Each structure stands twice: as C-alpha cells, then as structure tokens.
Amino acid sequence: MAEYRTVDARGLKCPMPIVKAKKEIDAIPVGDVLRVIATDPGSVLDFQGWIKTSTSYELVKQEEGQDEQGRKTFVHLVRRKA
Amino acid sequence: MTDIAAAALYQRLAEDAPPRILDVRNAEEFARWRVEGPHPIDVLNVPYFEFVEREEASVRKVADWIGGRTDDLVVVCAEGGSSAYVAEILQGRGLPTVNLAGGMVAWGLGTTARPVTASGPVRLWQVLRFGRGCLSYVVARGEDAIVVDAHRGLDAYRALLDQEGLHLRAVFDTHLHADHVSGGPALARGGGVSYHASPRDFEGASVPVEELVENRPVRIGRLEVIPIVPLATPGHTPGSTSLLVGDAFLLTGDTLFVDDVGRPDLGGQAATWARDLHRTLHERLRPLGDEVVVLPAHASGHAGPGAAGALAGVLGDLRSRNRAMQLDLDAFVREAEHAAGSAPPEYAKIRAINLGRETAPETELTELELGKNQCALSRR
Numbered sequence: 001m002a003e004y005r006t007v008d009a010r011g012l013k014c015p016m017p018i019v020k021a022k023k024e025i026d027a028i029p030v031g032d033v034l035r036v037i038a039t040d041p042g043s044v045l046d047f048q049g050w051i052k053t054s055t056s057y058e059l060v061k062q063e064e065g066q067d068e069q070g071r072k073t074f075v076h077l078v079r080r081k082a
Numbered sequence: 083m084t085d086i087a088a089a090a091l092y093q094r095l096a097e098d099a100p101p102r103i104l105d106v107r108n109a110e111e112f113a114r115w116r117v118e119g120p121h122p123i124d125v126l127n128v129p130y131f132e133f134v135e136r137e138e139a140s141v142r143k144v145a146d147w148i149g150g151r152t153d154d155l156v157v158v159c160a161e162g163g164s165s166a167y168v169a170e171i172l173q174g175r176g177l178p179t180v181n182l183a184g185g186m187v188a189w190g191l192g193t194t195a196r197p198v199t200a201s202g203p204v205r206l207w208q209v210l211r212f213g214r215g216c217l218s219y220v221v222a223r224g225e226d227a228i229v230v231d232a233h234r235g236l237d238a239y240r241a242l243l244d245q246e247g248l249h250l251r252a253v254f255d256t257h258l259h260a261d262h263v264s265g266g267p268a269l270a271r272g273g274g275v276s277y278h279a280s281p282r283d284f285e286g287a288s289v290p291v292e293e294l295v296e297n298r299p300v301r302i303g304r305l306e307v308i309p310i311v312p313l314a315t316p317g318h319t320p321g322s323t324s325l326l327v328g329d330a331f332l333l334t335g336d337t338l339f340v341d342d343v344g345r346p347d348l349g350g351q352a353a354t355w356a357r358d359l360h361r362t363l364h365e366r367l368r369p370l371g372d373e374v375v376v377l378p379a380h381a382s383g384h385a386g387p388g389a390a391g392a393l394a395g396v397l398g399d400l401r402s403r404n405r406a407m408q409l410d411l412d413a414f415v416r417e418a419e420h421a422a423g424s425a426p427p428e429y430a431k432i433r434a435i436n437l438g439r440e441t442a443p444e445t446e447l448t449e450l451e452l453g454k455n456q457c458a459l460s461r462r
Binding site for chain 2: 013014018019046049050
C-alpha cells in the first residue's frame, strides 16, 4: 500500500475533520491513502456520507482506537482514486 | 450570519410564517430525529460534506428549493459547527441565513415554560422540553415550590424558581424514567431538599429516595407545604405514581397522556403490566371527577403542542376521546403485546443512571437521549 499521509483531527468537531481531509486528499498523489484520526464519533457516518459524494475517493477502512491520552479515536483511511 | 437560540426557534415555528429548516447532518441522523414544531415544517436535508465536496451544486440545490421565497432560512446540524460553516457559505452567496446555536444538542435540551394556573393558592407551570416532547412541572404555594419529573437541564427550573421568587422544597419523579436522564436527584441534592419517588421503581437505587406512600399526603418537613396526594397508578412501570395536586390537577407521569397512554411493554412483561395499566385507567382513577386536569410527562403526539397553551386535558374528555381509554381489557392487552419488544436499546442504561448505579459523561448522556421519546403506546 502506498505511503500514508496523516491528518490529525483529534479534538476537532464537525465540519473540521472533513474540511481538513478534503484539503489534504486533493494534494496527495492518485493511489495514495490518507489517514485521518478524529475523536468526534459523528465522523464515522459523516466520512461514509462524504465518500459517497465523489467518485474520486474510496473509504478503505474505518477503525476505533485509543490515543496516548486515553481518548477514543476514530481512524478513517481514504484512498484517492482519481 | 446570525444565531438563533433553540427556544426562540421553537417559538418561531409556532407562528403563522415559520422559518424553513436546512438540516446539514448526514441522512441517518436526519432520519432519526429532527426539528419539529406544532405545525408541519418545510425542511431540506443537504449534508454539510456535500458543501465541502461540491459547494456550487449544493448552493444551487438550496437556492432552487428556496425559489423566490423570502422567509427565513435556519441551518441546523448536530452541534452548531457545521451549520455555521454552511450558513457562512450561503450568506456569502447572498442567501440570508440564520444558524441554530448549539445544533440538535441545544434543541434536545431546550425548554419553554408556560403557566397552567398562575392564580389561586396553588400555582403551576408546565416546562416543555420541546425537542424531546418531555413535560415537567413546577408546583408552588406561597413561596414554596416543588419540581416534578425534572429533566437534566436544571437551569430551566432554577431560572423559573428565581424569576417567580420561589424556594425549592422537594423534588419528585412519578416513575423511573427510561427515555431520558432524570434531573431529579441532582436538583434535590443541589437545593439540599428531599427526592421523592416510588420504592417499587427505585428498589436497590443508589440515589437517596424518600418513599411515596399511596393516599398519604406528602409532608415536607413539618409542614404540609403543598397538598399533594400520591396515587399508585401502575402499568407503565410497577411504581408509577400519579400526584393529585389540590384535588384539581393530576400529574400522571407516563401513565396517561392527553391522546394516548404510556407503554406497558418496556419491562418485558407486556401482558401483565398492560392489565395493571388497564385497571389503573378504569378502576384506580375512577373516583376522580371529570373536571380533574390531567398533566402528563409527555406530549404524546408527534408534533408538540402549540406554543401558547399548556398541554393538558380534563379527565372527562380523556375518558371519552382518548383512544387507548376506549379499549376493553382484551384489546388493550393485545395492543401492548403487539408493541412489545421494540424498546430502544439505550433505555436499560438510562434506567441504571436514574437509579444512581451508573454514571456517564455529558456527551454520552446526549447520545443516550438522542431522538424522540418512545413512551406512548400507539403513536409510534
């Protein structure tokens, strides 16, 4: 898999995780995967909805985790297809 | 861009020319729960991420929907951030837009208080939590007041007590609530007063509860501050207790609503509890006169009541018009069994919190309470 670039959206509320992700994904090479770490639980459905609005992206994976400060995190892996 | 507070929006929705609503949450959240008022609302759902991805097309979609109309447009999201983002975009394109401050979180906590009776020895206010259809009450005599079925937005009660120059003397819950987190224990603790509820619902509770005993007028301290007589009205829960205030008002909790009754199936014993509820409605309440004013804990219809009057009904009208009250025992039990099994999964956790057995951070409370209440038997 191509190298990730990571967007740290922890502590940010909507719309910022997607606004930041949108800015970054259009700046990475086609085929690369963007990794977005968020703490907003609402980001899970919002990322699913956002990806559906475009044929240029693919939602590779979403997973829950915990960061070093003990916060629950939601990681979204988005591939730029075109 | 300007903000509108939840309570102000609710007032506006009750007026003749209500604003239109642009909801920018995702389709799932929009389908689950949305802004509603006393009248139908013109509402459009365009998620904010569509504006992020294709601003031009999304703005056009909104402009087409607006057409030539000039009434106000209020943008709504979960917490107020995404709606502010979208409102700014629309405002920049020359579409006047107002943002719901605090989004659906604020909408879900917003309240409006209306006097049920403001003259006479006993004064009574109904506090409507409009986003969730929950009703609670402040009852006063002289400067002494009690609060019944408080939700967790305690500021609503404190503000009303302050404004009316009242002193809180006791706090009551008509039953163990499952659809929302009770503010009763915290309100009582904060005011240094007692919290009253039925021991049947609160057995094993970790919150301090003063028992309500059937037909024994409640005494607060040495004085019978306000004439309140608890009536056991089981069915929605085994401990459901209606409070008869001054022989004129019956605070029914989730036992009896204006045009429905409370669900008897939430405890997993639909048939048994339904029989209890039927007996409550037709035998236990029988001694009460037709003129007694029923004040329920939920607005039972889909839309809330109008912004002007309190939501209430007299017992005589309910006896002849409330559909669930017309059913005979067999039909009533059948309907309860039919409704059984569809309680929202959050209800178990909410009960545990209301018993003081569990706690949860504010964000989780908001999540647990998402959506409209589902306490009424037939209106679901």
